[in-house]
Amino acid sequence: MLYVAGGGTGGHFFPALALIECLLEREIPCKFVGAERGIERKLSHLLPVEGKFLKVYPFFGRSPVEKLRSLYSIFSSSLFLLPKLERKDVSIIFGGYASLPLGLASVLRGTPLFLHEQNSIPSTTNQLLSRFAKRVFVSFEYSKKFFPKEKVVKTGLPVRRALIDGLKLSKEQARALLNLSDKPTLLVMGGSQGAVFLNNLAFEIFKKTDFQGVHITGEKDYERFKDAYKNMPVLVLPFTExxxxxxRACDLALSRAGASTITELSLYGVPALFVPFPHAIRDHQYYNAKEIEGLGGGLVIRQEEAELNTVLKLLEKILSNREEFSKAITRFADQNPCEKILNSLQEFLPRY
Ligand SMILES: CC(=O)N[C@H]1[C@@H](OP(=O)(O)OP(=O)(O)OC[C@H]2O[C@@H](n3ccc(=O)[nH]c3=O)[C@H](O)[C@@H]2O)O[C@H](CO)[C@@H](O)[C@@H]1O
Known part of the structure; x- marks a missing residue:
């Protein structure tokens, strides 16, 4: 069996889900492992395979008592998984606390372990486990230096089938479906959970400009904005599948700089002004965004500098050079991440 683990936030879960979709297309049997309290539990209807949801808790950014609980939950979940792993099983983990138990169980059992690192600066989970892994798949050039050279393969980040399917639509079709006109269209999104800072900024932008737009607030902040755009051409959503x-419908984005968001924007050629989440572990969102800025596919501004007028100027700069920015950001999207991952797994597949 091939076990795929990843979760906690959408950023860890969605690429795991995307890989599972590819594995199934090739009739490779697999199972998913995630966390009971993670986003993967709520979105488990998207999983086309059996999922095991562990009672495991996050470690970073927690109080000392919560950290103890987290460590206990990680070790007990690993011990729970251990007897389930057979020697011929292969594990691929996408980082985050939700995937650590499978990683540890695989190390203890001595079964082949593969890692995918989504970000430019690795998670502690992946860095710890990399010494035991057969290969480490990465999305960003910048992250290569954190792992043993001989193990790193730059594959890019797998993207879910449902997201790729949107590419079949034209911009006009997508706008018609969303009831939007052909005016410049701004997407504002703060990753899988939304971002209060961007939500406030978005409201100011839409009030002051004649951008039409899509504003994804995140579930928690939706109440504040759901009626805020009366008579304005702004579609406001808490979350969308x-x-x-x-x-497809948007010309440019104002966004956090999570790895899946960046990869998806790149796939659709939507350039962005990135305002990285300032408290992301080891500031990884800033380095994610910097790689895109380096390619010419977007601009980056620190949250503390992101006041309305500066942001408007930068959005205007992107909009007036949209074609070049758009072409440049597409260079980041790797054409076939799943294929590259499967090629690396190939030598282990006969073990089934
Ligand atoms: C605050 C923080 O630390 N965030 C991290 C978290 O991000 P987060 O979970 O926010 O993840 P990303 O930005 O990578 O991805 C967001 C995902 O949510 C999806 N989406 C979003 C809104 C919506 O309405 N519907 C929807 O499906 C997007 O299509 C995308 O696939 O994990 C990522 C992967 O390790 C990191 O790069 C991010 O830095």
Missing amino acids: NMGLIY
Whole structure:
């Protein structure tokens, strides 16, 4: 069996889900492992395979008591998984606390372990486990230096089938479906959970400009904005399972700089002004965004500098050079991440 683990936030879960979709297309049997309290539990209807949801808790950014609980939950979950792993099983983990138990169980059992690092600066989970892994798959050039050279393979980040399907639509079709006109269209999104800072900024932008737009607030902040755009051409959503349609309809984005968001924007050629989440572990969102800025596919501004007028100027700069920015950001999207991952797994597949 091939076990795929990843979760906690959408950023860890969605690429794991995307890989599972590819594995199934090739009739490779697999199972998913995630966390009971992670986003993967809520979105488990998207999983086309059996999922095991562990009672495991996050470690970073928690109080000392919560950290103890987290460590206990990680070790007890690993011990729970251990007897389930057979020697011929292979594990691929996508980082985060939700995937650590499978990683540890695989190390203890001595079964082949593969890692995918989504970000430019690795998670502690992946860095710890990399010494035991057969290969480490990465999305960003910048992250290569954190792992043993001989193990790193730059594959890019797998993207879910539902997201790729949106590419079949034209911009006009997508806008018609969303009831949007052909005016410049701004997408504002703060990753899988939304971002209060971007939500406030978005409201100011839409009030002051004649951008039409899509504003994804995140579930927690939706109440504040759901009626805020009366008589304005702004579609406000808490969360959508149809991001492909949204990306297709938009000309540019104001966004956090999570790895999946960046990869998806790149796939759709939507350039962005990135305001990285300032408290992301080891500031990884800033380095993610910097790689895109380096390619010419977007601009980056620190949250503390992101006041309305500066942001408007930068958005205007992107909009007036949209074609070049758009072409440049597409260079980041790797054409076939799943294929590259499967090629690396190939020598282990006969073990089934
Ligand atoms: C605050 C923080 O630390 N965030 C991290 C978290 O991000 P986060 O979970 O926010 O993840 P990403 O930005 O990578 O991805 C967001 C995902 O949510 C999806 N989406 C979003 C809104 C919506 O309405 N519908 C929807 O499906 C997007 O299509 C995308 O696939 O994990 C990522 C992967 O390790 C990191 O790069 C991010 O830095």
